[in-house]
Amino acid sequence: MAIQERRERARQERERLIVDAARELAEAEGWDAVTTRRLAERIEYSQPVLYSHFKGKDAIMAAVAVDGFAELAAELRAARGAAADPLTGVATAYLAFAETRPVLYEAMFTHSVDLAFARPDTPAALQAGFGELREAVRPRAGDDDPAVLTEVFWAALHGLATLTRGGRLPREIQEQRLALLLARF
Amino acid sequence: MAIQERRERARQERERLIVDAARELAEAEGWDAVTTRRLAERIEYSQPVLYSHFKGKDAIMAAVAVDGFAELAAELRAARGAAADPLTGVATAYLAFAETRPVLYEAMFTHSVDLAFARPDTPAALQAGFGELREAVRPRAGDDDPAVLTEVFWAALHGLATLTRGGRLPREIQEQRLALLLARF
DNA sequence: CGCGTTCTCTAGCGGCGCTAGGATCGCTGT
DNA sequence: ACAGCGATCCTAGCGCCGCTAGAGAACGCG
Numbered sequence A, B: 001m002a003i004q005e006r007r008e009r010a011r012q013e014r015e016r017l018i019v020d021a022a023r024e025l026a027e028a029e030g031w032d033a034v035t036t037r038r039l040a041e042r043i044e045y046s047q048p049v050l051y052s053h054f055k056g057k058d059a060i061m062a063a064v065a066v067d068g069f070a071e072l073a074a075e076l077r078a079a080r081g082a083a084a085d086p087l088t089g090v091a092t093a094y095l096a097f098a099e100t101r102p103v104l105y106e107a108m109f110t111h112s113v114d115l116a117f118a119r120p121d122t123p124a125a126l127q128a129g130f131g132e133l134r135e136a137v138r139p140r141a142g143d144d145d146p147a148v149l150t151e152v153f154w155a156a157l158h159g160l161a162t163l164t165r166g167g168r169l170p171r172e173i174q175e176q177r178l179a180l181l182l183a184r185f
Numbered sequence C: 001c002g003c004g005t006t007c008t009c010t011a012g013c014g015g016c017g018c019t020a021g022g023a024t025c026g027c028t029g030t
Numbered sequence D: 001a002c003a004g005c006g007a008t009c010c011t012a013g014c015g016c017c018g019c020t021a022g023a024g025a026a027c028g029c030g
Helices: A002-029 A036-043 A047-053 A057-082 A086-100 A102-110 A124-140 A146-165 A174-184 B002-029 B036-043 B047-053 B057-082 B086-100 B102-110 B124-140 B146-165 B174-184
Strands: none
Touching (some): A002 A036, A102 A146, B002 B102, B036 B047, B102 B146
C-alpha cells in the first residue's frame, strides 16, 4: 500500500508544481502568456499531464485563485490584529493586495467564474477572507445586519480595486477615496 | 467629390453593421462566440474587411463598449429625473443596467482595458454617465468633494454589480444591500 | 475603351485548448 | 527471475483562433 501512497504524494507534488508554475508565469508575463504548451514546457512534462490533474486550463487558474484567497485571508487577519482601527487596517490591506498582486486578483475575480461561493463545497479560504472583513465591519454595523453590511463594504472595496486597476479611476487619490468610504461606515 | 462622400457613408454604415453584429452575437451566445470568422460570416463579408475598420477584435469590443456607455448614460439621466430620490433612482438604474445587459457591462468593464478614461480623447458618453452620477451624489456630499465621493459611490455600485454577476454574492438580497449603501450616503 | 486606384477575397501562418492511441515503465504473481 | 498487466506518459493531430500577404475584381477617370 505504501507504493500507492508514494505515488499519490508524487502526484500532489506535481500538482503544486503546475499551480505554482502557472502563477509564476502569469506574474512574469500576464495571464495571456499562460498557455497549456508553455506551462507544460515549464514543468518539463508534456501537455496531456496537465489534463490528468485538472479538467482544463480554467481549473488550473481556479487553483491559483484559491491560493490567492488563502493569502488574502492571511493578510486581512494580520491587518485586523495590527491596526489601530481594524476596519481601516483591513480595507487598506485589501486594496494593497489587489494592487501588489494583480495577477492573483485577476484570477480570483476577473476570471474563473465557476468557483463556488456560499456553498457547501466552498473552499475554506474563501470563507475565511470574508470572515475577517465581517469581524472588522461588525463594530460599525449598528442596527444593520453585519453580514449584509460586510457584503456592501466588500463590494465597495472590490469596485475601487477593479476600477483603479482597469484605468477607470486615477490611482493618485485612492487614499482620499478610501477615507471617504471609511467615513461613511 | 460626392463619390468619396458616398463611399464614406457606406463605410460608416458597414462599421455600424459590424458593431451591431458583434453586440447581437455576444448577446445571443456570449463574448466567447464572437470570433472574427463568425462575425465576418454574419455581416456577409470576409474576415479582412473587419481589419480595414478596426485594428483588431479588441477594438470592435471597445466600440460596443462605447455604445454601452451611451446607453447607460441615457438610462441614468432618465432615472435621475423620474425618481423621487435621485440617488436611489440612479443607483437602482445602474444595477438594473448591469443585470439586464450583462454582455454590454462585460464589454465596458471586464474587457477592453484600453478605453481612455479621464483623458482628452475620452468618448463623451463616458463622461456623461459619470456626470449623471455626480449630480445625484452632490446633494449628499456635505463637506466632501462631490467628484471623489461620486467615484466612491460608483465603485460601490460597480462592486455590487460585478460580484453579483460573478456569483460571488447571492442575487436575492441585492435590494437590501443597496438600501444599506444608500443609507450610508 | 484602357488605365490606375481602391476595394475585397482566397489562402495561409503560427498558435491555441484539448484528446486519441500507442509506447514505456514499474509493480505483481508465479 | 521473469512474463503479464495496469498505470503513466508522450507523439501526433483535430478544429479552432486572430491576423495578414498577395492575387484579383470592381469602379471612376481621362
